[in-house]
Amino acid sequence: MGVKVQNPTSAQIDELRQRFNTKYANSPPTEPFHPIDLDRIRNEELWLQRFLEMHDLDMETSFNKLWETCVWRQSYGANDLDHSHLNQEYLNQGCAFVHNQDVDGKPLLIFRVRLHNKSKNLDELIRIVVYWVERIQRENHLTQLSIFFDMAGTGLATMDLDFVKRIVETFKLYYPNALNYIMVFELAWVLNAAFKVIKALLPPKAVEILKMISKKDVTQYVTKENCLASWGGTDNYEFSFVPEAKRAISKPVAANAGDAEQPRQDMDNDKKVHFAKTAPMVLHDTNIGELHTPSDGEGMLQLEPSEYVNFCPITGDAKLTLKNISDQPVVYKIQTTSPEKFRVRPRCGVVPPNSSSEVNIWLKSDHQLSPDAKDKFLVMAAIAPSIDCSTQEVADIWKERGTNDPDVENHRLVCRLTGKSKESGAKGEGQDGQGSREFGPQQLQEQNKEMTAQLKHTRNLQYATLFLILLLFAGFGFLLFDRFHHSIADHGSGSTCEKTTAFKCAKHK
Numbered sequence: 001m002g003v004k005v006q007n008p009t010s011a012q013i014d015e016l017r018q019r020f021n022t023k024y025a026n027s028p029p030t031e032p033f034h035p036i037d038l039d040r041i042r043n044e045e046l047w048l049q050r051f052l053e054m055h056d057l058d059m060e061t062s063f064n065k066l067w068e069t070c071v072w073r074q075s076y077g078a079n080d081l082d083h084s085h086l087n088q089e090y091l092n093q094g095c096a097f098v099h100n101q102d103v104d105g106k107p108l109l110i111f112r113v114r115l116h117n118k119s120k121n122l123d124e125l126i127r128i129v130v131y132w133v134e135r136i137q138r139e140n141h142l143t144q145l146s147i148f149f150d151m152a153g154t155g156l157a158t159m160d161l162d163f164v165k166r167i168v169e170t171f172k173l174y175y176p177n178a179l180n181y182i183m184v185f186e187l188a189w190v191l192n193a194a195f196k197v198i199k200a201l202l203p204p205k206a207v208e209i210l211k212m213i214s215k216k217d218v219t220q221y222v223t224k225e226n227c228l229a230s231w232g233g234t235d236n237y238e239f240s241f242v243p244e245a246k247r248a249i250s251k252p253v254a255a256n257a258g259d260a261e262q263p264r265q266d267m268d269n270d271k272k273v274h275f276a277k278t279a280p281m282v283l284h285d286t287n288i289g290e291l292h293t294p295s296d297g298e299g300m301l302q303l304e305p306s307e308y309v310n311f312c313p314i315t316g317d318a319k320l321t322l323k324n325i326s327d328q329p330v331v332y333k334i335q336t337t338s339p340e341k342f343r344v345r346p347r348c349g350v351v352p353p354n355s356s357s358e359v360n361i362w363l364k365s366d367h368q369l370s371p372d373a374k375d376k377f378l379v380m381a382a383i384a385p386s387i388d389c390s391t392q393e394v395a396d397i398w399k400e401r402g403t404n405d406p407d408v409e410n411h412r413l414v415c416r417l418t419g420k421s422k423e424s425g426a427k428g429e430g431q432d433g434q435g436s437r438e439f440g441p442q443q444l445q446e447q448n449k450e451m452t453a454q455l456k457h458t459r460n461l462q463y464a465t466l467f468l469i470l471l472l473f474a475g476f477g478f479l480l481f482d483r484f485h486h487s488i489a490d491h492g493s494g495s496t497c498e499k500t501t502a503f504k505c506a507k508h509k
Contacts (some may be wrong), residue, residue, distance in 0.1 A: 094239035
C-alpha cells in the first residue's frame with residue numbers, strides 16, 4: 001500500500017541532485033558524507049524520489065531534509081553499523097527483529113512490546129532499530145518495510161511511550177516514505193489512551209497506513225503462511241539472531257560530479273569506510289566513562305565548562321569554549337553518544353597556540369535530554385602538523401587516530417539543562433505568548449508531562465469504570481437472588497393456605 005504521494009518528474013529529481021552537488025562543492029560538510037550516500041544521490045533516483053514524495057514535491061524542504069539526513073547518517077555511522085556495535089543482550093532477546101513479509105512482499109520489522117521494559121537504554125534500543133532498517137535496505141535495495149507492533153500480552157508496565165516516540169521520530173526524520181504499513185496487533189483496551197498519544201505523533205501521511213488489527217483480520221495484511229503461530233498463523237518461527245553476511249564495499253564513483261567534488265580522494269583501503277582502526281563514529285555509554293579527562297592546567301586543551309554541556313531550557317542551545325594551553329596548534333574532534341539529538345558546529349577543527357575556539361551545540365526541537373545524564377560528549381584533541389590544516393587534512397588525521405591513541409587527549413562532558421533560565425523563561429512566556437513554542441526542549445518536556453498525566457488519569461478512570469461495572473453486576477445479581485428467594489417463599493405459603501382452607505371447609509361439612 002504505502003502512503004499516497006505525488007510522483008516527482010525526472011527534471012525535479014535532477015534539480016534536487018544539482019542543488020546537492022552545488023552545495024557539496026561550494027560549502028562542503030566538516031566531515032565528508034559517506035560514499036554510499038553520495039552514490040545514491042549522484043547515480044540513482046530512488047532515494048531522491050523518496051524525499052520529494054514525502055514532502056509533496058517541495059524542493060526546498062526536500063533538499064534541507066536530504067542534507068540533514070546525510071549529516072545524521074555520517075555522524076551516526078548508519079552505513080557501517082553492524083551487530084558488533086549493538087547491545088548483545090537486547091539484540092538476542094528479540095524485542096525487535098525482521099522476519100517474513102506483508103501481503104505486498106515488504107519485509108516485516110516486528111516489535112514484541114511485551115518483552116520491553118522501561119529500564120532499558122533507549123539509545124541502545126534505537127541503534128538496534130536503525131541496524132535492522134539499514135540491513136533490510138542493504139539486502140533489498142532501499143525497499144520499503146512494514147512495522148508490526150505485537151501488543152499481545154502488553155500491559156501498562158511494558159508500554160513505553162518514549163520508546164515508541166523515538167521509533168516514530170527516527171522514521172519521520174531520516175527514512176522518508178520508507179513504510180508500507182504500520183500495524184498494531186491486539187492492542188489492549190487499557191492502552192487506548194496511550195495509542196491516541198502515539199497516533200498524534202504520526203505525520204498525516206503515516207496515519208493513512210496505520211492499521212489496528214487482531215487475529216480476526218491480520219491475514220488482510222500478512223498472509224497466514226507468514227503469520228507467526230501466536231498471531232493465528234502457521235509459522236512456528238522462534239527468533240534467533242543470525243549475523244548479516246559480510247559484504248564487499250567498493251568505492252562508488254560519482255558520475256554527476258567533477259573530480260573536485262569527489263570526497264575522500266585518498267580512500268582506497270578498508271579504513272575509508274569501516275573506521276576499524278579508528279574511533280567509533282558513535283560513542284557508547286558503556287565505554288565513554290573509561291576515557292581519560294585531563295586535570296585543569298594539564299594537556300593541550302582546556303574546556304569551559306570542563307565537565308558539563310549546559311543546555312538552556314528555553315532555547316535548547318549550549319556553548320563550549322576550547323582553549324589551547326599548549327605552544328603548538330591543536331586539532332580537535334567532537335563526538336556524542338546521541339548524534340541524532342544534537343547539531344554541533346564546528347564538529348572538528350584547529351585551535352592555534354594560546355587561542356580559543358567556540359563550539360555551538362543545539363538540542364534538536366523534536367528531542368529532549370535523556371534522564372540520569374545518559375547523553376554525553378567527547379572532545380578529542382591531538383597536536384596538529386600545522387596551523388593551516390585544511391578540512392580534508394583534519395579529517396585525515398582523525399581517520400588515523402582513535403580514543404585509545406596515546407597521543408590523543410580525551411575530555412568527557414555530561415549533558416544537562418541549566419536551572420538559571422527556568423524563571424526567566426516562564427516570565428518570557430508570559431510576556432510573549434510564543435516563548436516556549438518557538439523553542440523545543442522545554443515545550444517537549446511539558447508535553448511529555450502532560451501526556452504522562454493524561455495517561456495516568458485515563459488509566460485511573462478505566463479502573464474506576466471497571467470497578468463500577470463489577471459493582472453493578474454484583475448488585476444486579478443480588479437483586480435477582482433476592483427476588484428468586486421471595487418468589488419461592490411466596491409460592492410455599494400460598495400452597496399451605498390452600499391446603500388449610502380446604503381441610504377446614506371439609507371439617508365444617
